[in-house]
Amino acid sequence: MTFKELNIAEPILKALQAKHYETPTPIQEQAIPAALTGRDLLGIAQTGTGKTAAFAIPIIQQLMSAADTGGRQPKALVLTPTRELAIQIEECVEDYAKNTRLRSCVIFGGVKQGAQVSQLQRGVDILIATPGRLLDLIGQHIISLEQIRHFVLDEADRMLDMGFIHDIKRIIPLLPKRRQTLFFSATMPESIATLSKSLLYKPQRVEVAPVSSVVDTIDQRLYLVEKPEKVDLLVKVLGTDRQNTALVFARTKHGADKIAKKLKARGINCDAIHGNKSQNARQRALSNFKSKKTRVIIATDIAARGIDIDDLQLVVNFDMPDVAETYVHRIGRTGRAGHSGVALTFCTKEDYPMVRDIQKLTGHKLSRVQ
Incomplete structure (x- = not known):
């Protein structure tokens, strides 16, 4: 039609x-x-x-x-x-x-x-x-x-x-x-x-x-990692393909800023967006991301609602979401409009119950990388 x-x-x-x-x-x-x-x-x-x-x-x-x-x-x-x-x-x-x-x-x-x-x-x-x-x-x-x-x-x-x-x-x-x-x-x-x-x-x-059809089109991978090693792992996965755009999810505003600061110190051009940023700063960060001046954006769940990009290649759950449904919202931002998409989830020991909830909701077993 x-x-x-x-x-x-x-x-x-x-x-x-x-x-x-x-x-x-x-x-x-x-x-x-x-x-x-x-x-x-x-x-x-x-x-x-x-x-x-x-x-x-x-x-x-x-x-x-x-x-x-x-x-x-x-x-x-x-x-x-x-x-x-x-x-x-x-x-x-x-x-x-x-x-x-x-x-x-x-x-x-x-x-x-x-x-x-x-x-x-x-x-x-x-x-x-x-x-x-x-x-x-x-x-x-x-x-x-x-x-x-x-x-x-x-x-x-x-x-x-x-x-x-x-x-x-x-x-x-x-x-x-x-x-x-x-x-x-x-x-x-x-x-x-x-x-x-x-x-x-x-x-x-x-x-x-429905939930299952959204997640089935995305390559989902699970990384088991200790909390202090998360930033090193993020730098590693972002460095594997320097052309890819990536949306990184943090649980808190402070956490998003902290991740951005550490990535910039490692030479990765990125922006953080969350509710404490001015409207102009948020719009500038989104414009830079959409035009690919920056290829990495770190966002809280609420701030990320304004990010709508058809060819976003990578979503990283740096922090686990509070509820399993939010995981589906997050990863659904990649793999759109016929493009392929990858979703990486960083999981500490405390996050195991949430992984079980996510797998139960989606009916999809996350593929463990390490």
């Missing part, structure tokens, strides 16, 4: 063709026709499956045919947990809508609000926001949600993990009762199922990329 066969409007098709996007991913193939009917949608899909286009394209197409776009207040709201992800979604929306008159805007905390407020005051159709900054600007009467007719809650499970449930519960009553809601989550624990039932009306459920 092609995008043309999904009855996508010509201006959006041209934008997709300019990006050489001809064939929809499975989530796009299922979600776009359902969302174009105006139905609510429950999408279970991991990062990297193409879900941004799955909700952005139907919203853009429906707003294109609406008579009252172009006003000051937004008609569509995309709520997402992190600054990096918000920026990434806005870039996609801008790409898909470039042949239309629709205007998009992204707002997030951690930076001064002046530039964001100026853009909002010029008028916006599609607003991409993180919860905290959105509530701030609503409180200042700069944003009203009264005209919203399309609402996207993206990465719902991560929203709850990051403690945004109270913010979400403050935002929902401010939305019109008559609206289309598109709800996306990588996992569906009981708390997410309960939240989805409170938000959705007779939703169409679409689900792609």
